[in-house]
Amino acid sequence: MSLRGTSSSPAAWDRRLPHDDADELSWLLFHQEDVLSLAQARRHLSAKAIRHRLATGRWRQVHRAVLVAHNGPVSAGQLRWVAVLAAGPQAILGGLTAAQAGGVRGFPGRPIHILLPASCRREALPAGVLAHRTTTLTDRDVLAVGQPRRTMPARSIVDAAQWAGDDQQARAIVAAGFQQRIVAGDDLHLVVERLPRVRRRQLILATAADAAGGSHSLPELEFLSLIRRSGLPVPTRQKIRCDSAGRRRYLDAYFEQWRVHIEIDGGQHVDPRAWWADMRRQNDLWIEGDRLLRFPAWAIRAKPDEVVTQLRAALKAAGWPG
Structure with missing residues (x-):
């Protein structure tokens, strides 16, 4: 059965904390976001009681072995529960799905990725769920708290990058992990060191090194690669800098010796308020004597020669010997 759900916004039905005297089934449903396996249901209810709930529409069977204890829309969090319960007791959330459960934003929620030990038997999976096998899954890789079980943030980002559809998406995932403060420092390097056959090893390590050094978005990483090639x-x-009002600002790229500042404009600059804030910052820089060049993110990919030509000219005008 195909899984269809809404966003991760609160569900339409009431999921208040059960009373202290609530039965075990009520607590189970609370902890598992109103999702339970057929085996779990049978431990608390008779077969007749389960059939009655399904026949009257109070519950729904969303997979051969998984039930949802309501008749409303299925949320993103519930879809994750459906995936791990359908896959069996050793399944955990992995890759981009685990990273999203830990706070990563900006990527589609489907498919749902789960991780299984290489030796375990896999149950039939719902449509839209991808299972990955691993021979390396230690306690360091599994989050000790939180349900459903998932990989640690650094392992999640590494797996998401190696399972990505292409190199650009892999780099974007790694950059997002640093930008959104899900990982930091050498977190990813430590994971890659203990995964003997990780795909895109060099890409992950290079992107992590650049992101840890301050390039926190994909356009900034592409700009840095362009600089090196040129x-x-x-x-x-x-670089942190204070504006005329004393507020801390972050410069996308700054050639400090020559006081040339580069601003890479993403989609947020279609917002008039953000645009005006950027213009104020630009004016502050010009007042102090810096040179400022601004490039839209698409130009770094589509017009790299023009970007390099302008940047080279600005640096030479500022005294760079070339």
Whole structure:
């Protein structure tokens, strides 16, 4: 059966904390977001009682062995429960799904990725669920708290990058992990070191090194790669600077020796308020004597020669010998 759900917003039905005297089934449904396996239901209810709930529409069977104890829309969190319960007791959330459960934003919620030990038997899965096997899954890789069980943030980002559809998506996932403060420092390097056959090893390590150094978005990473290919000096990324009002600002890229500042404009700059905030910051920089170049994110990919030509000219005008 295909899984269909809404966003991760609160469900339409009431899921208040059960009373202290609530029975075990009520607590189970509370902890598992109103999702339970058929085996769990049979431990608390007779077969007749289960059939009655399904026949009257109070419950729904969303998979051969998984039930939802309501008749409303299925949320993103509930879909994750359906996936792990359908896959069996050793299944945990992995990759991008685990990262999203831990707070990563900006990526589609489907398919749902689960991780299984290589030796375990896999149950039949609902449509929209992908199972991955691993021979390396230690206690360091599994989050000790939180349900359903999932991989630790760093392992989740590494797996999401190696399972990504292409290199660009893999780099975007790694960058998002640092930008959204899900991982930091050498977290990803430690995971890659203990995974002997991880795909995109060098891409993950290089992207993590750049992201930890301050390039927190995919356009910033692409800009840094362009700089290196062109033989230009490497700028400082995400440098902190105070504006005229004393507020802390982060510069996307700053060639400090020559006081050339690069701003990479993403989709947020279609917002007039954000645009004006950026113009104020630009004016502050010009007042102090810096040179400021602004490039839309798409130009770094589609017009790299023009970006390099303008940047080279600005650096030479500021005194860079070339």
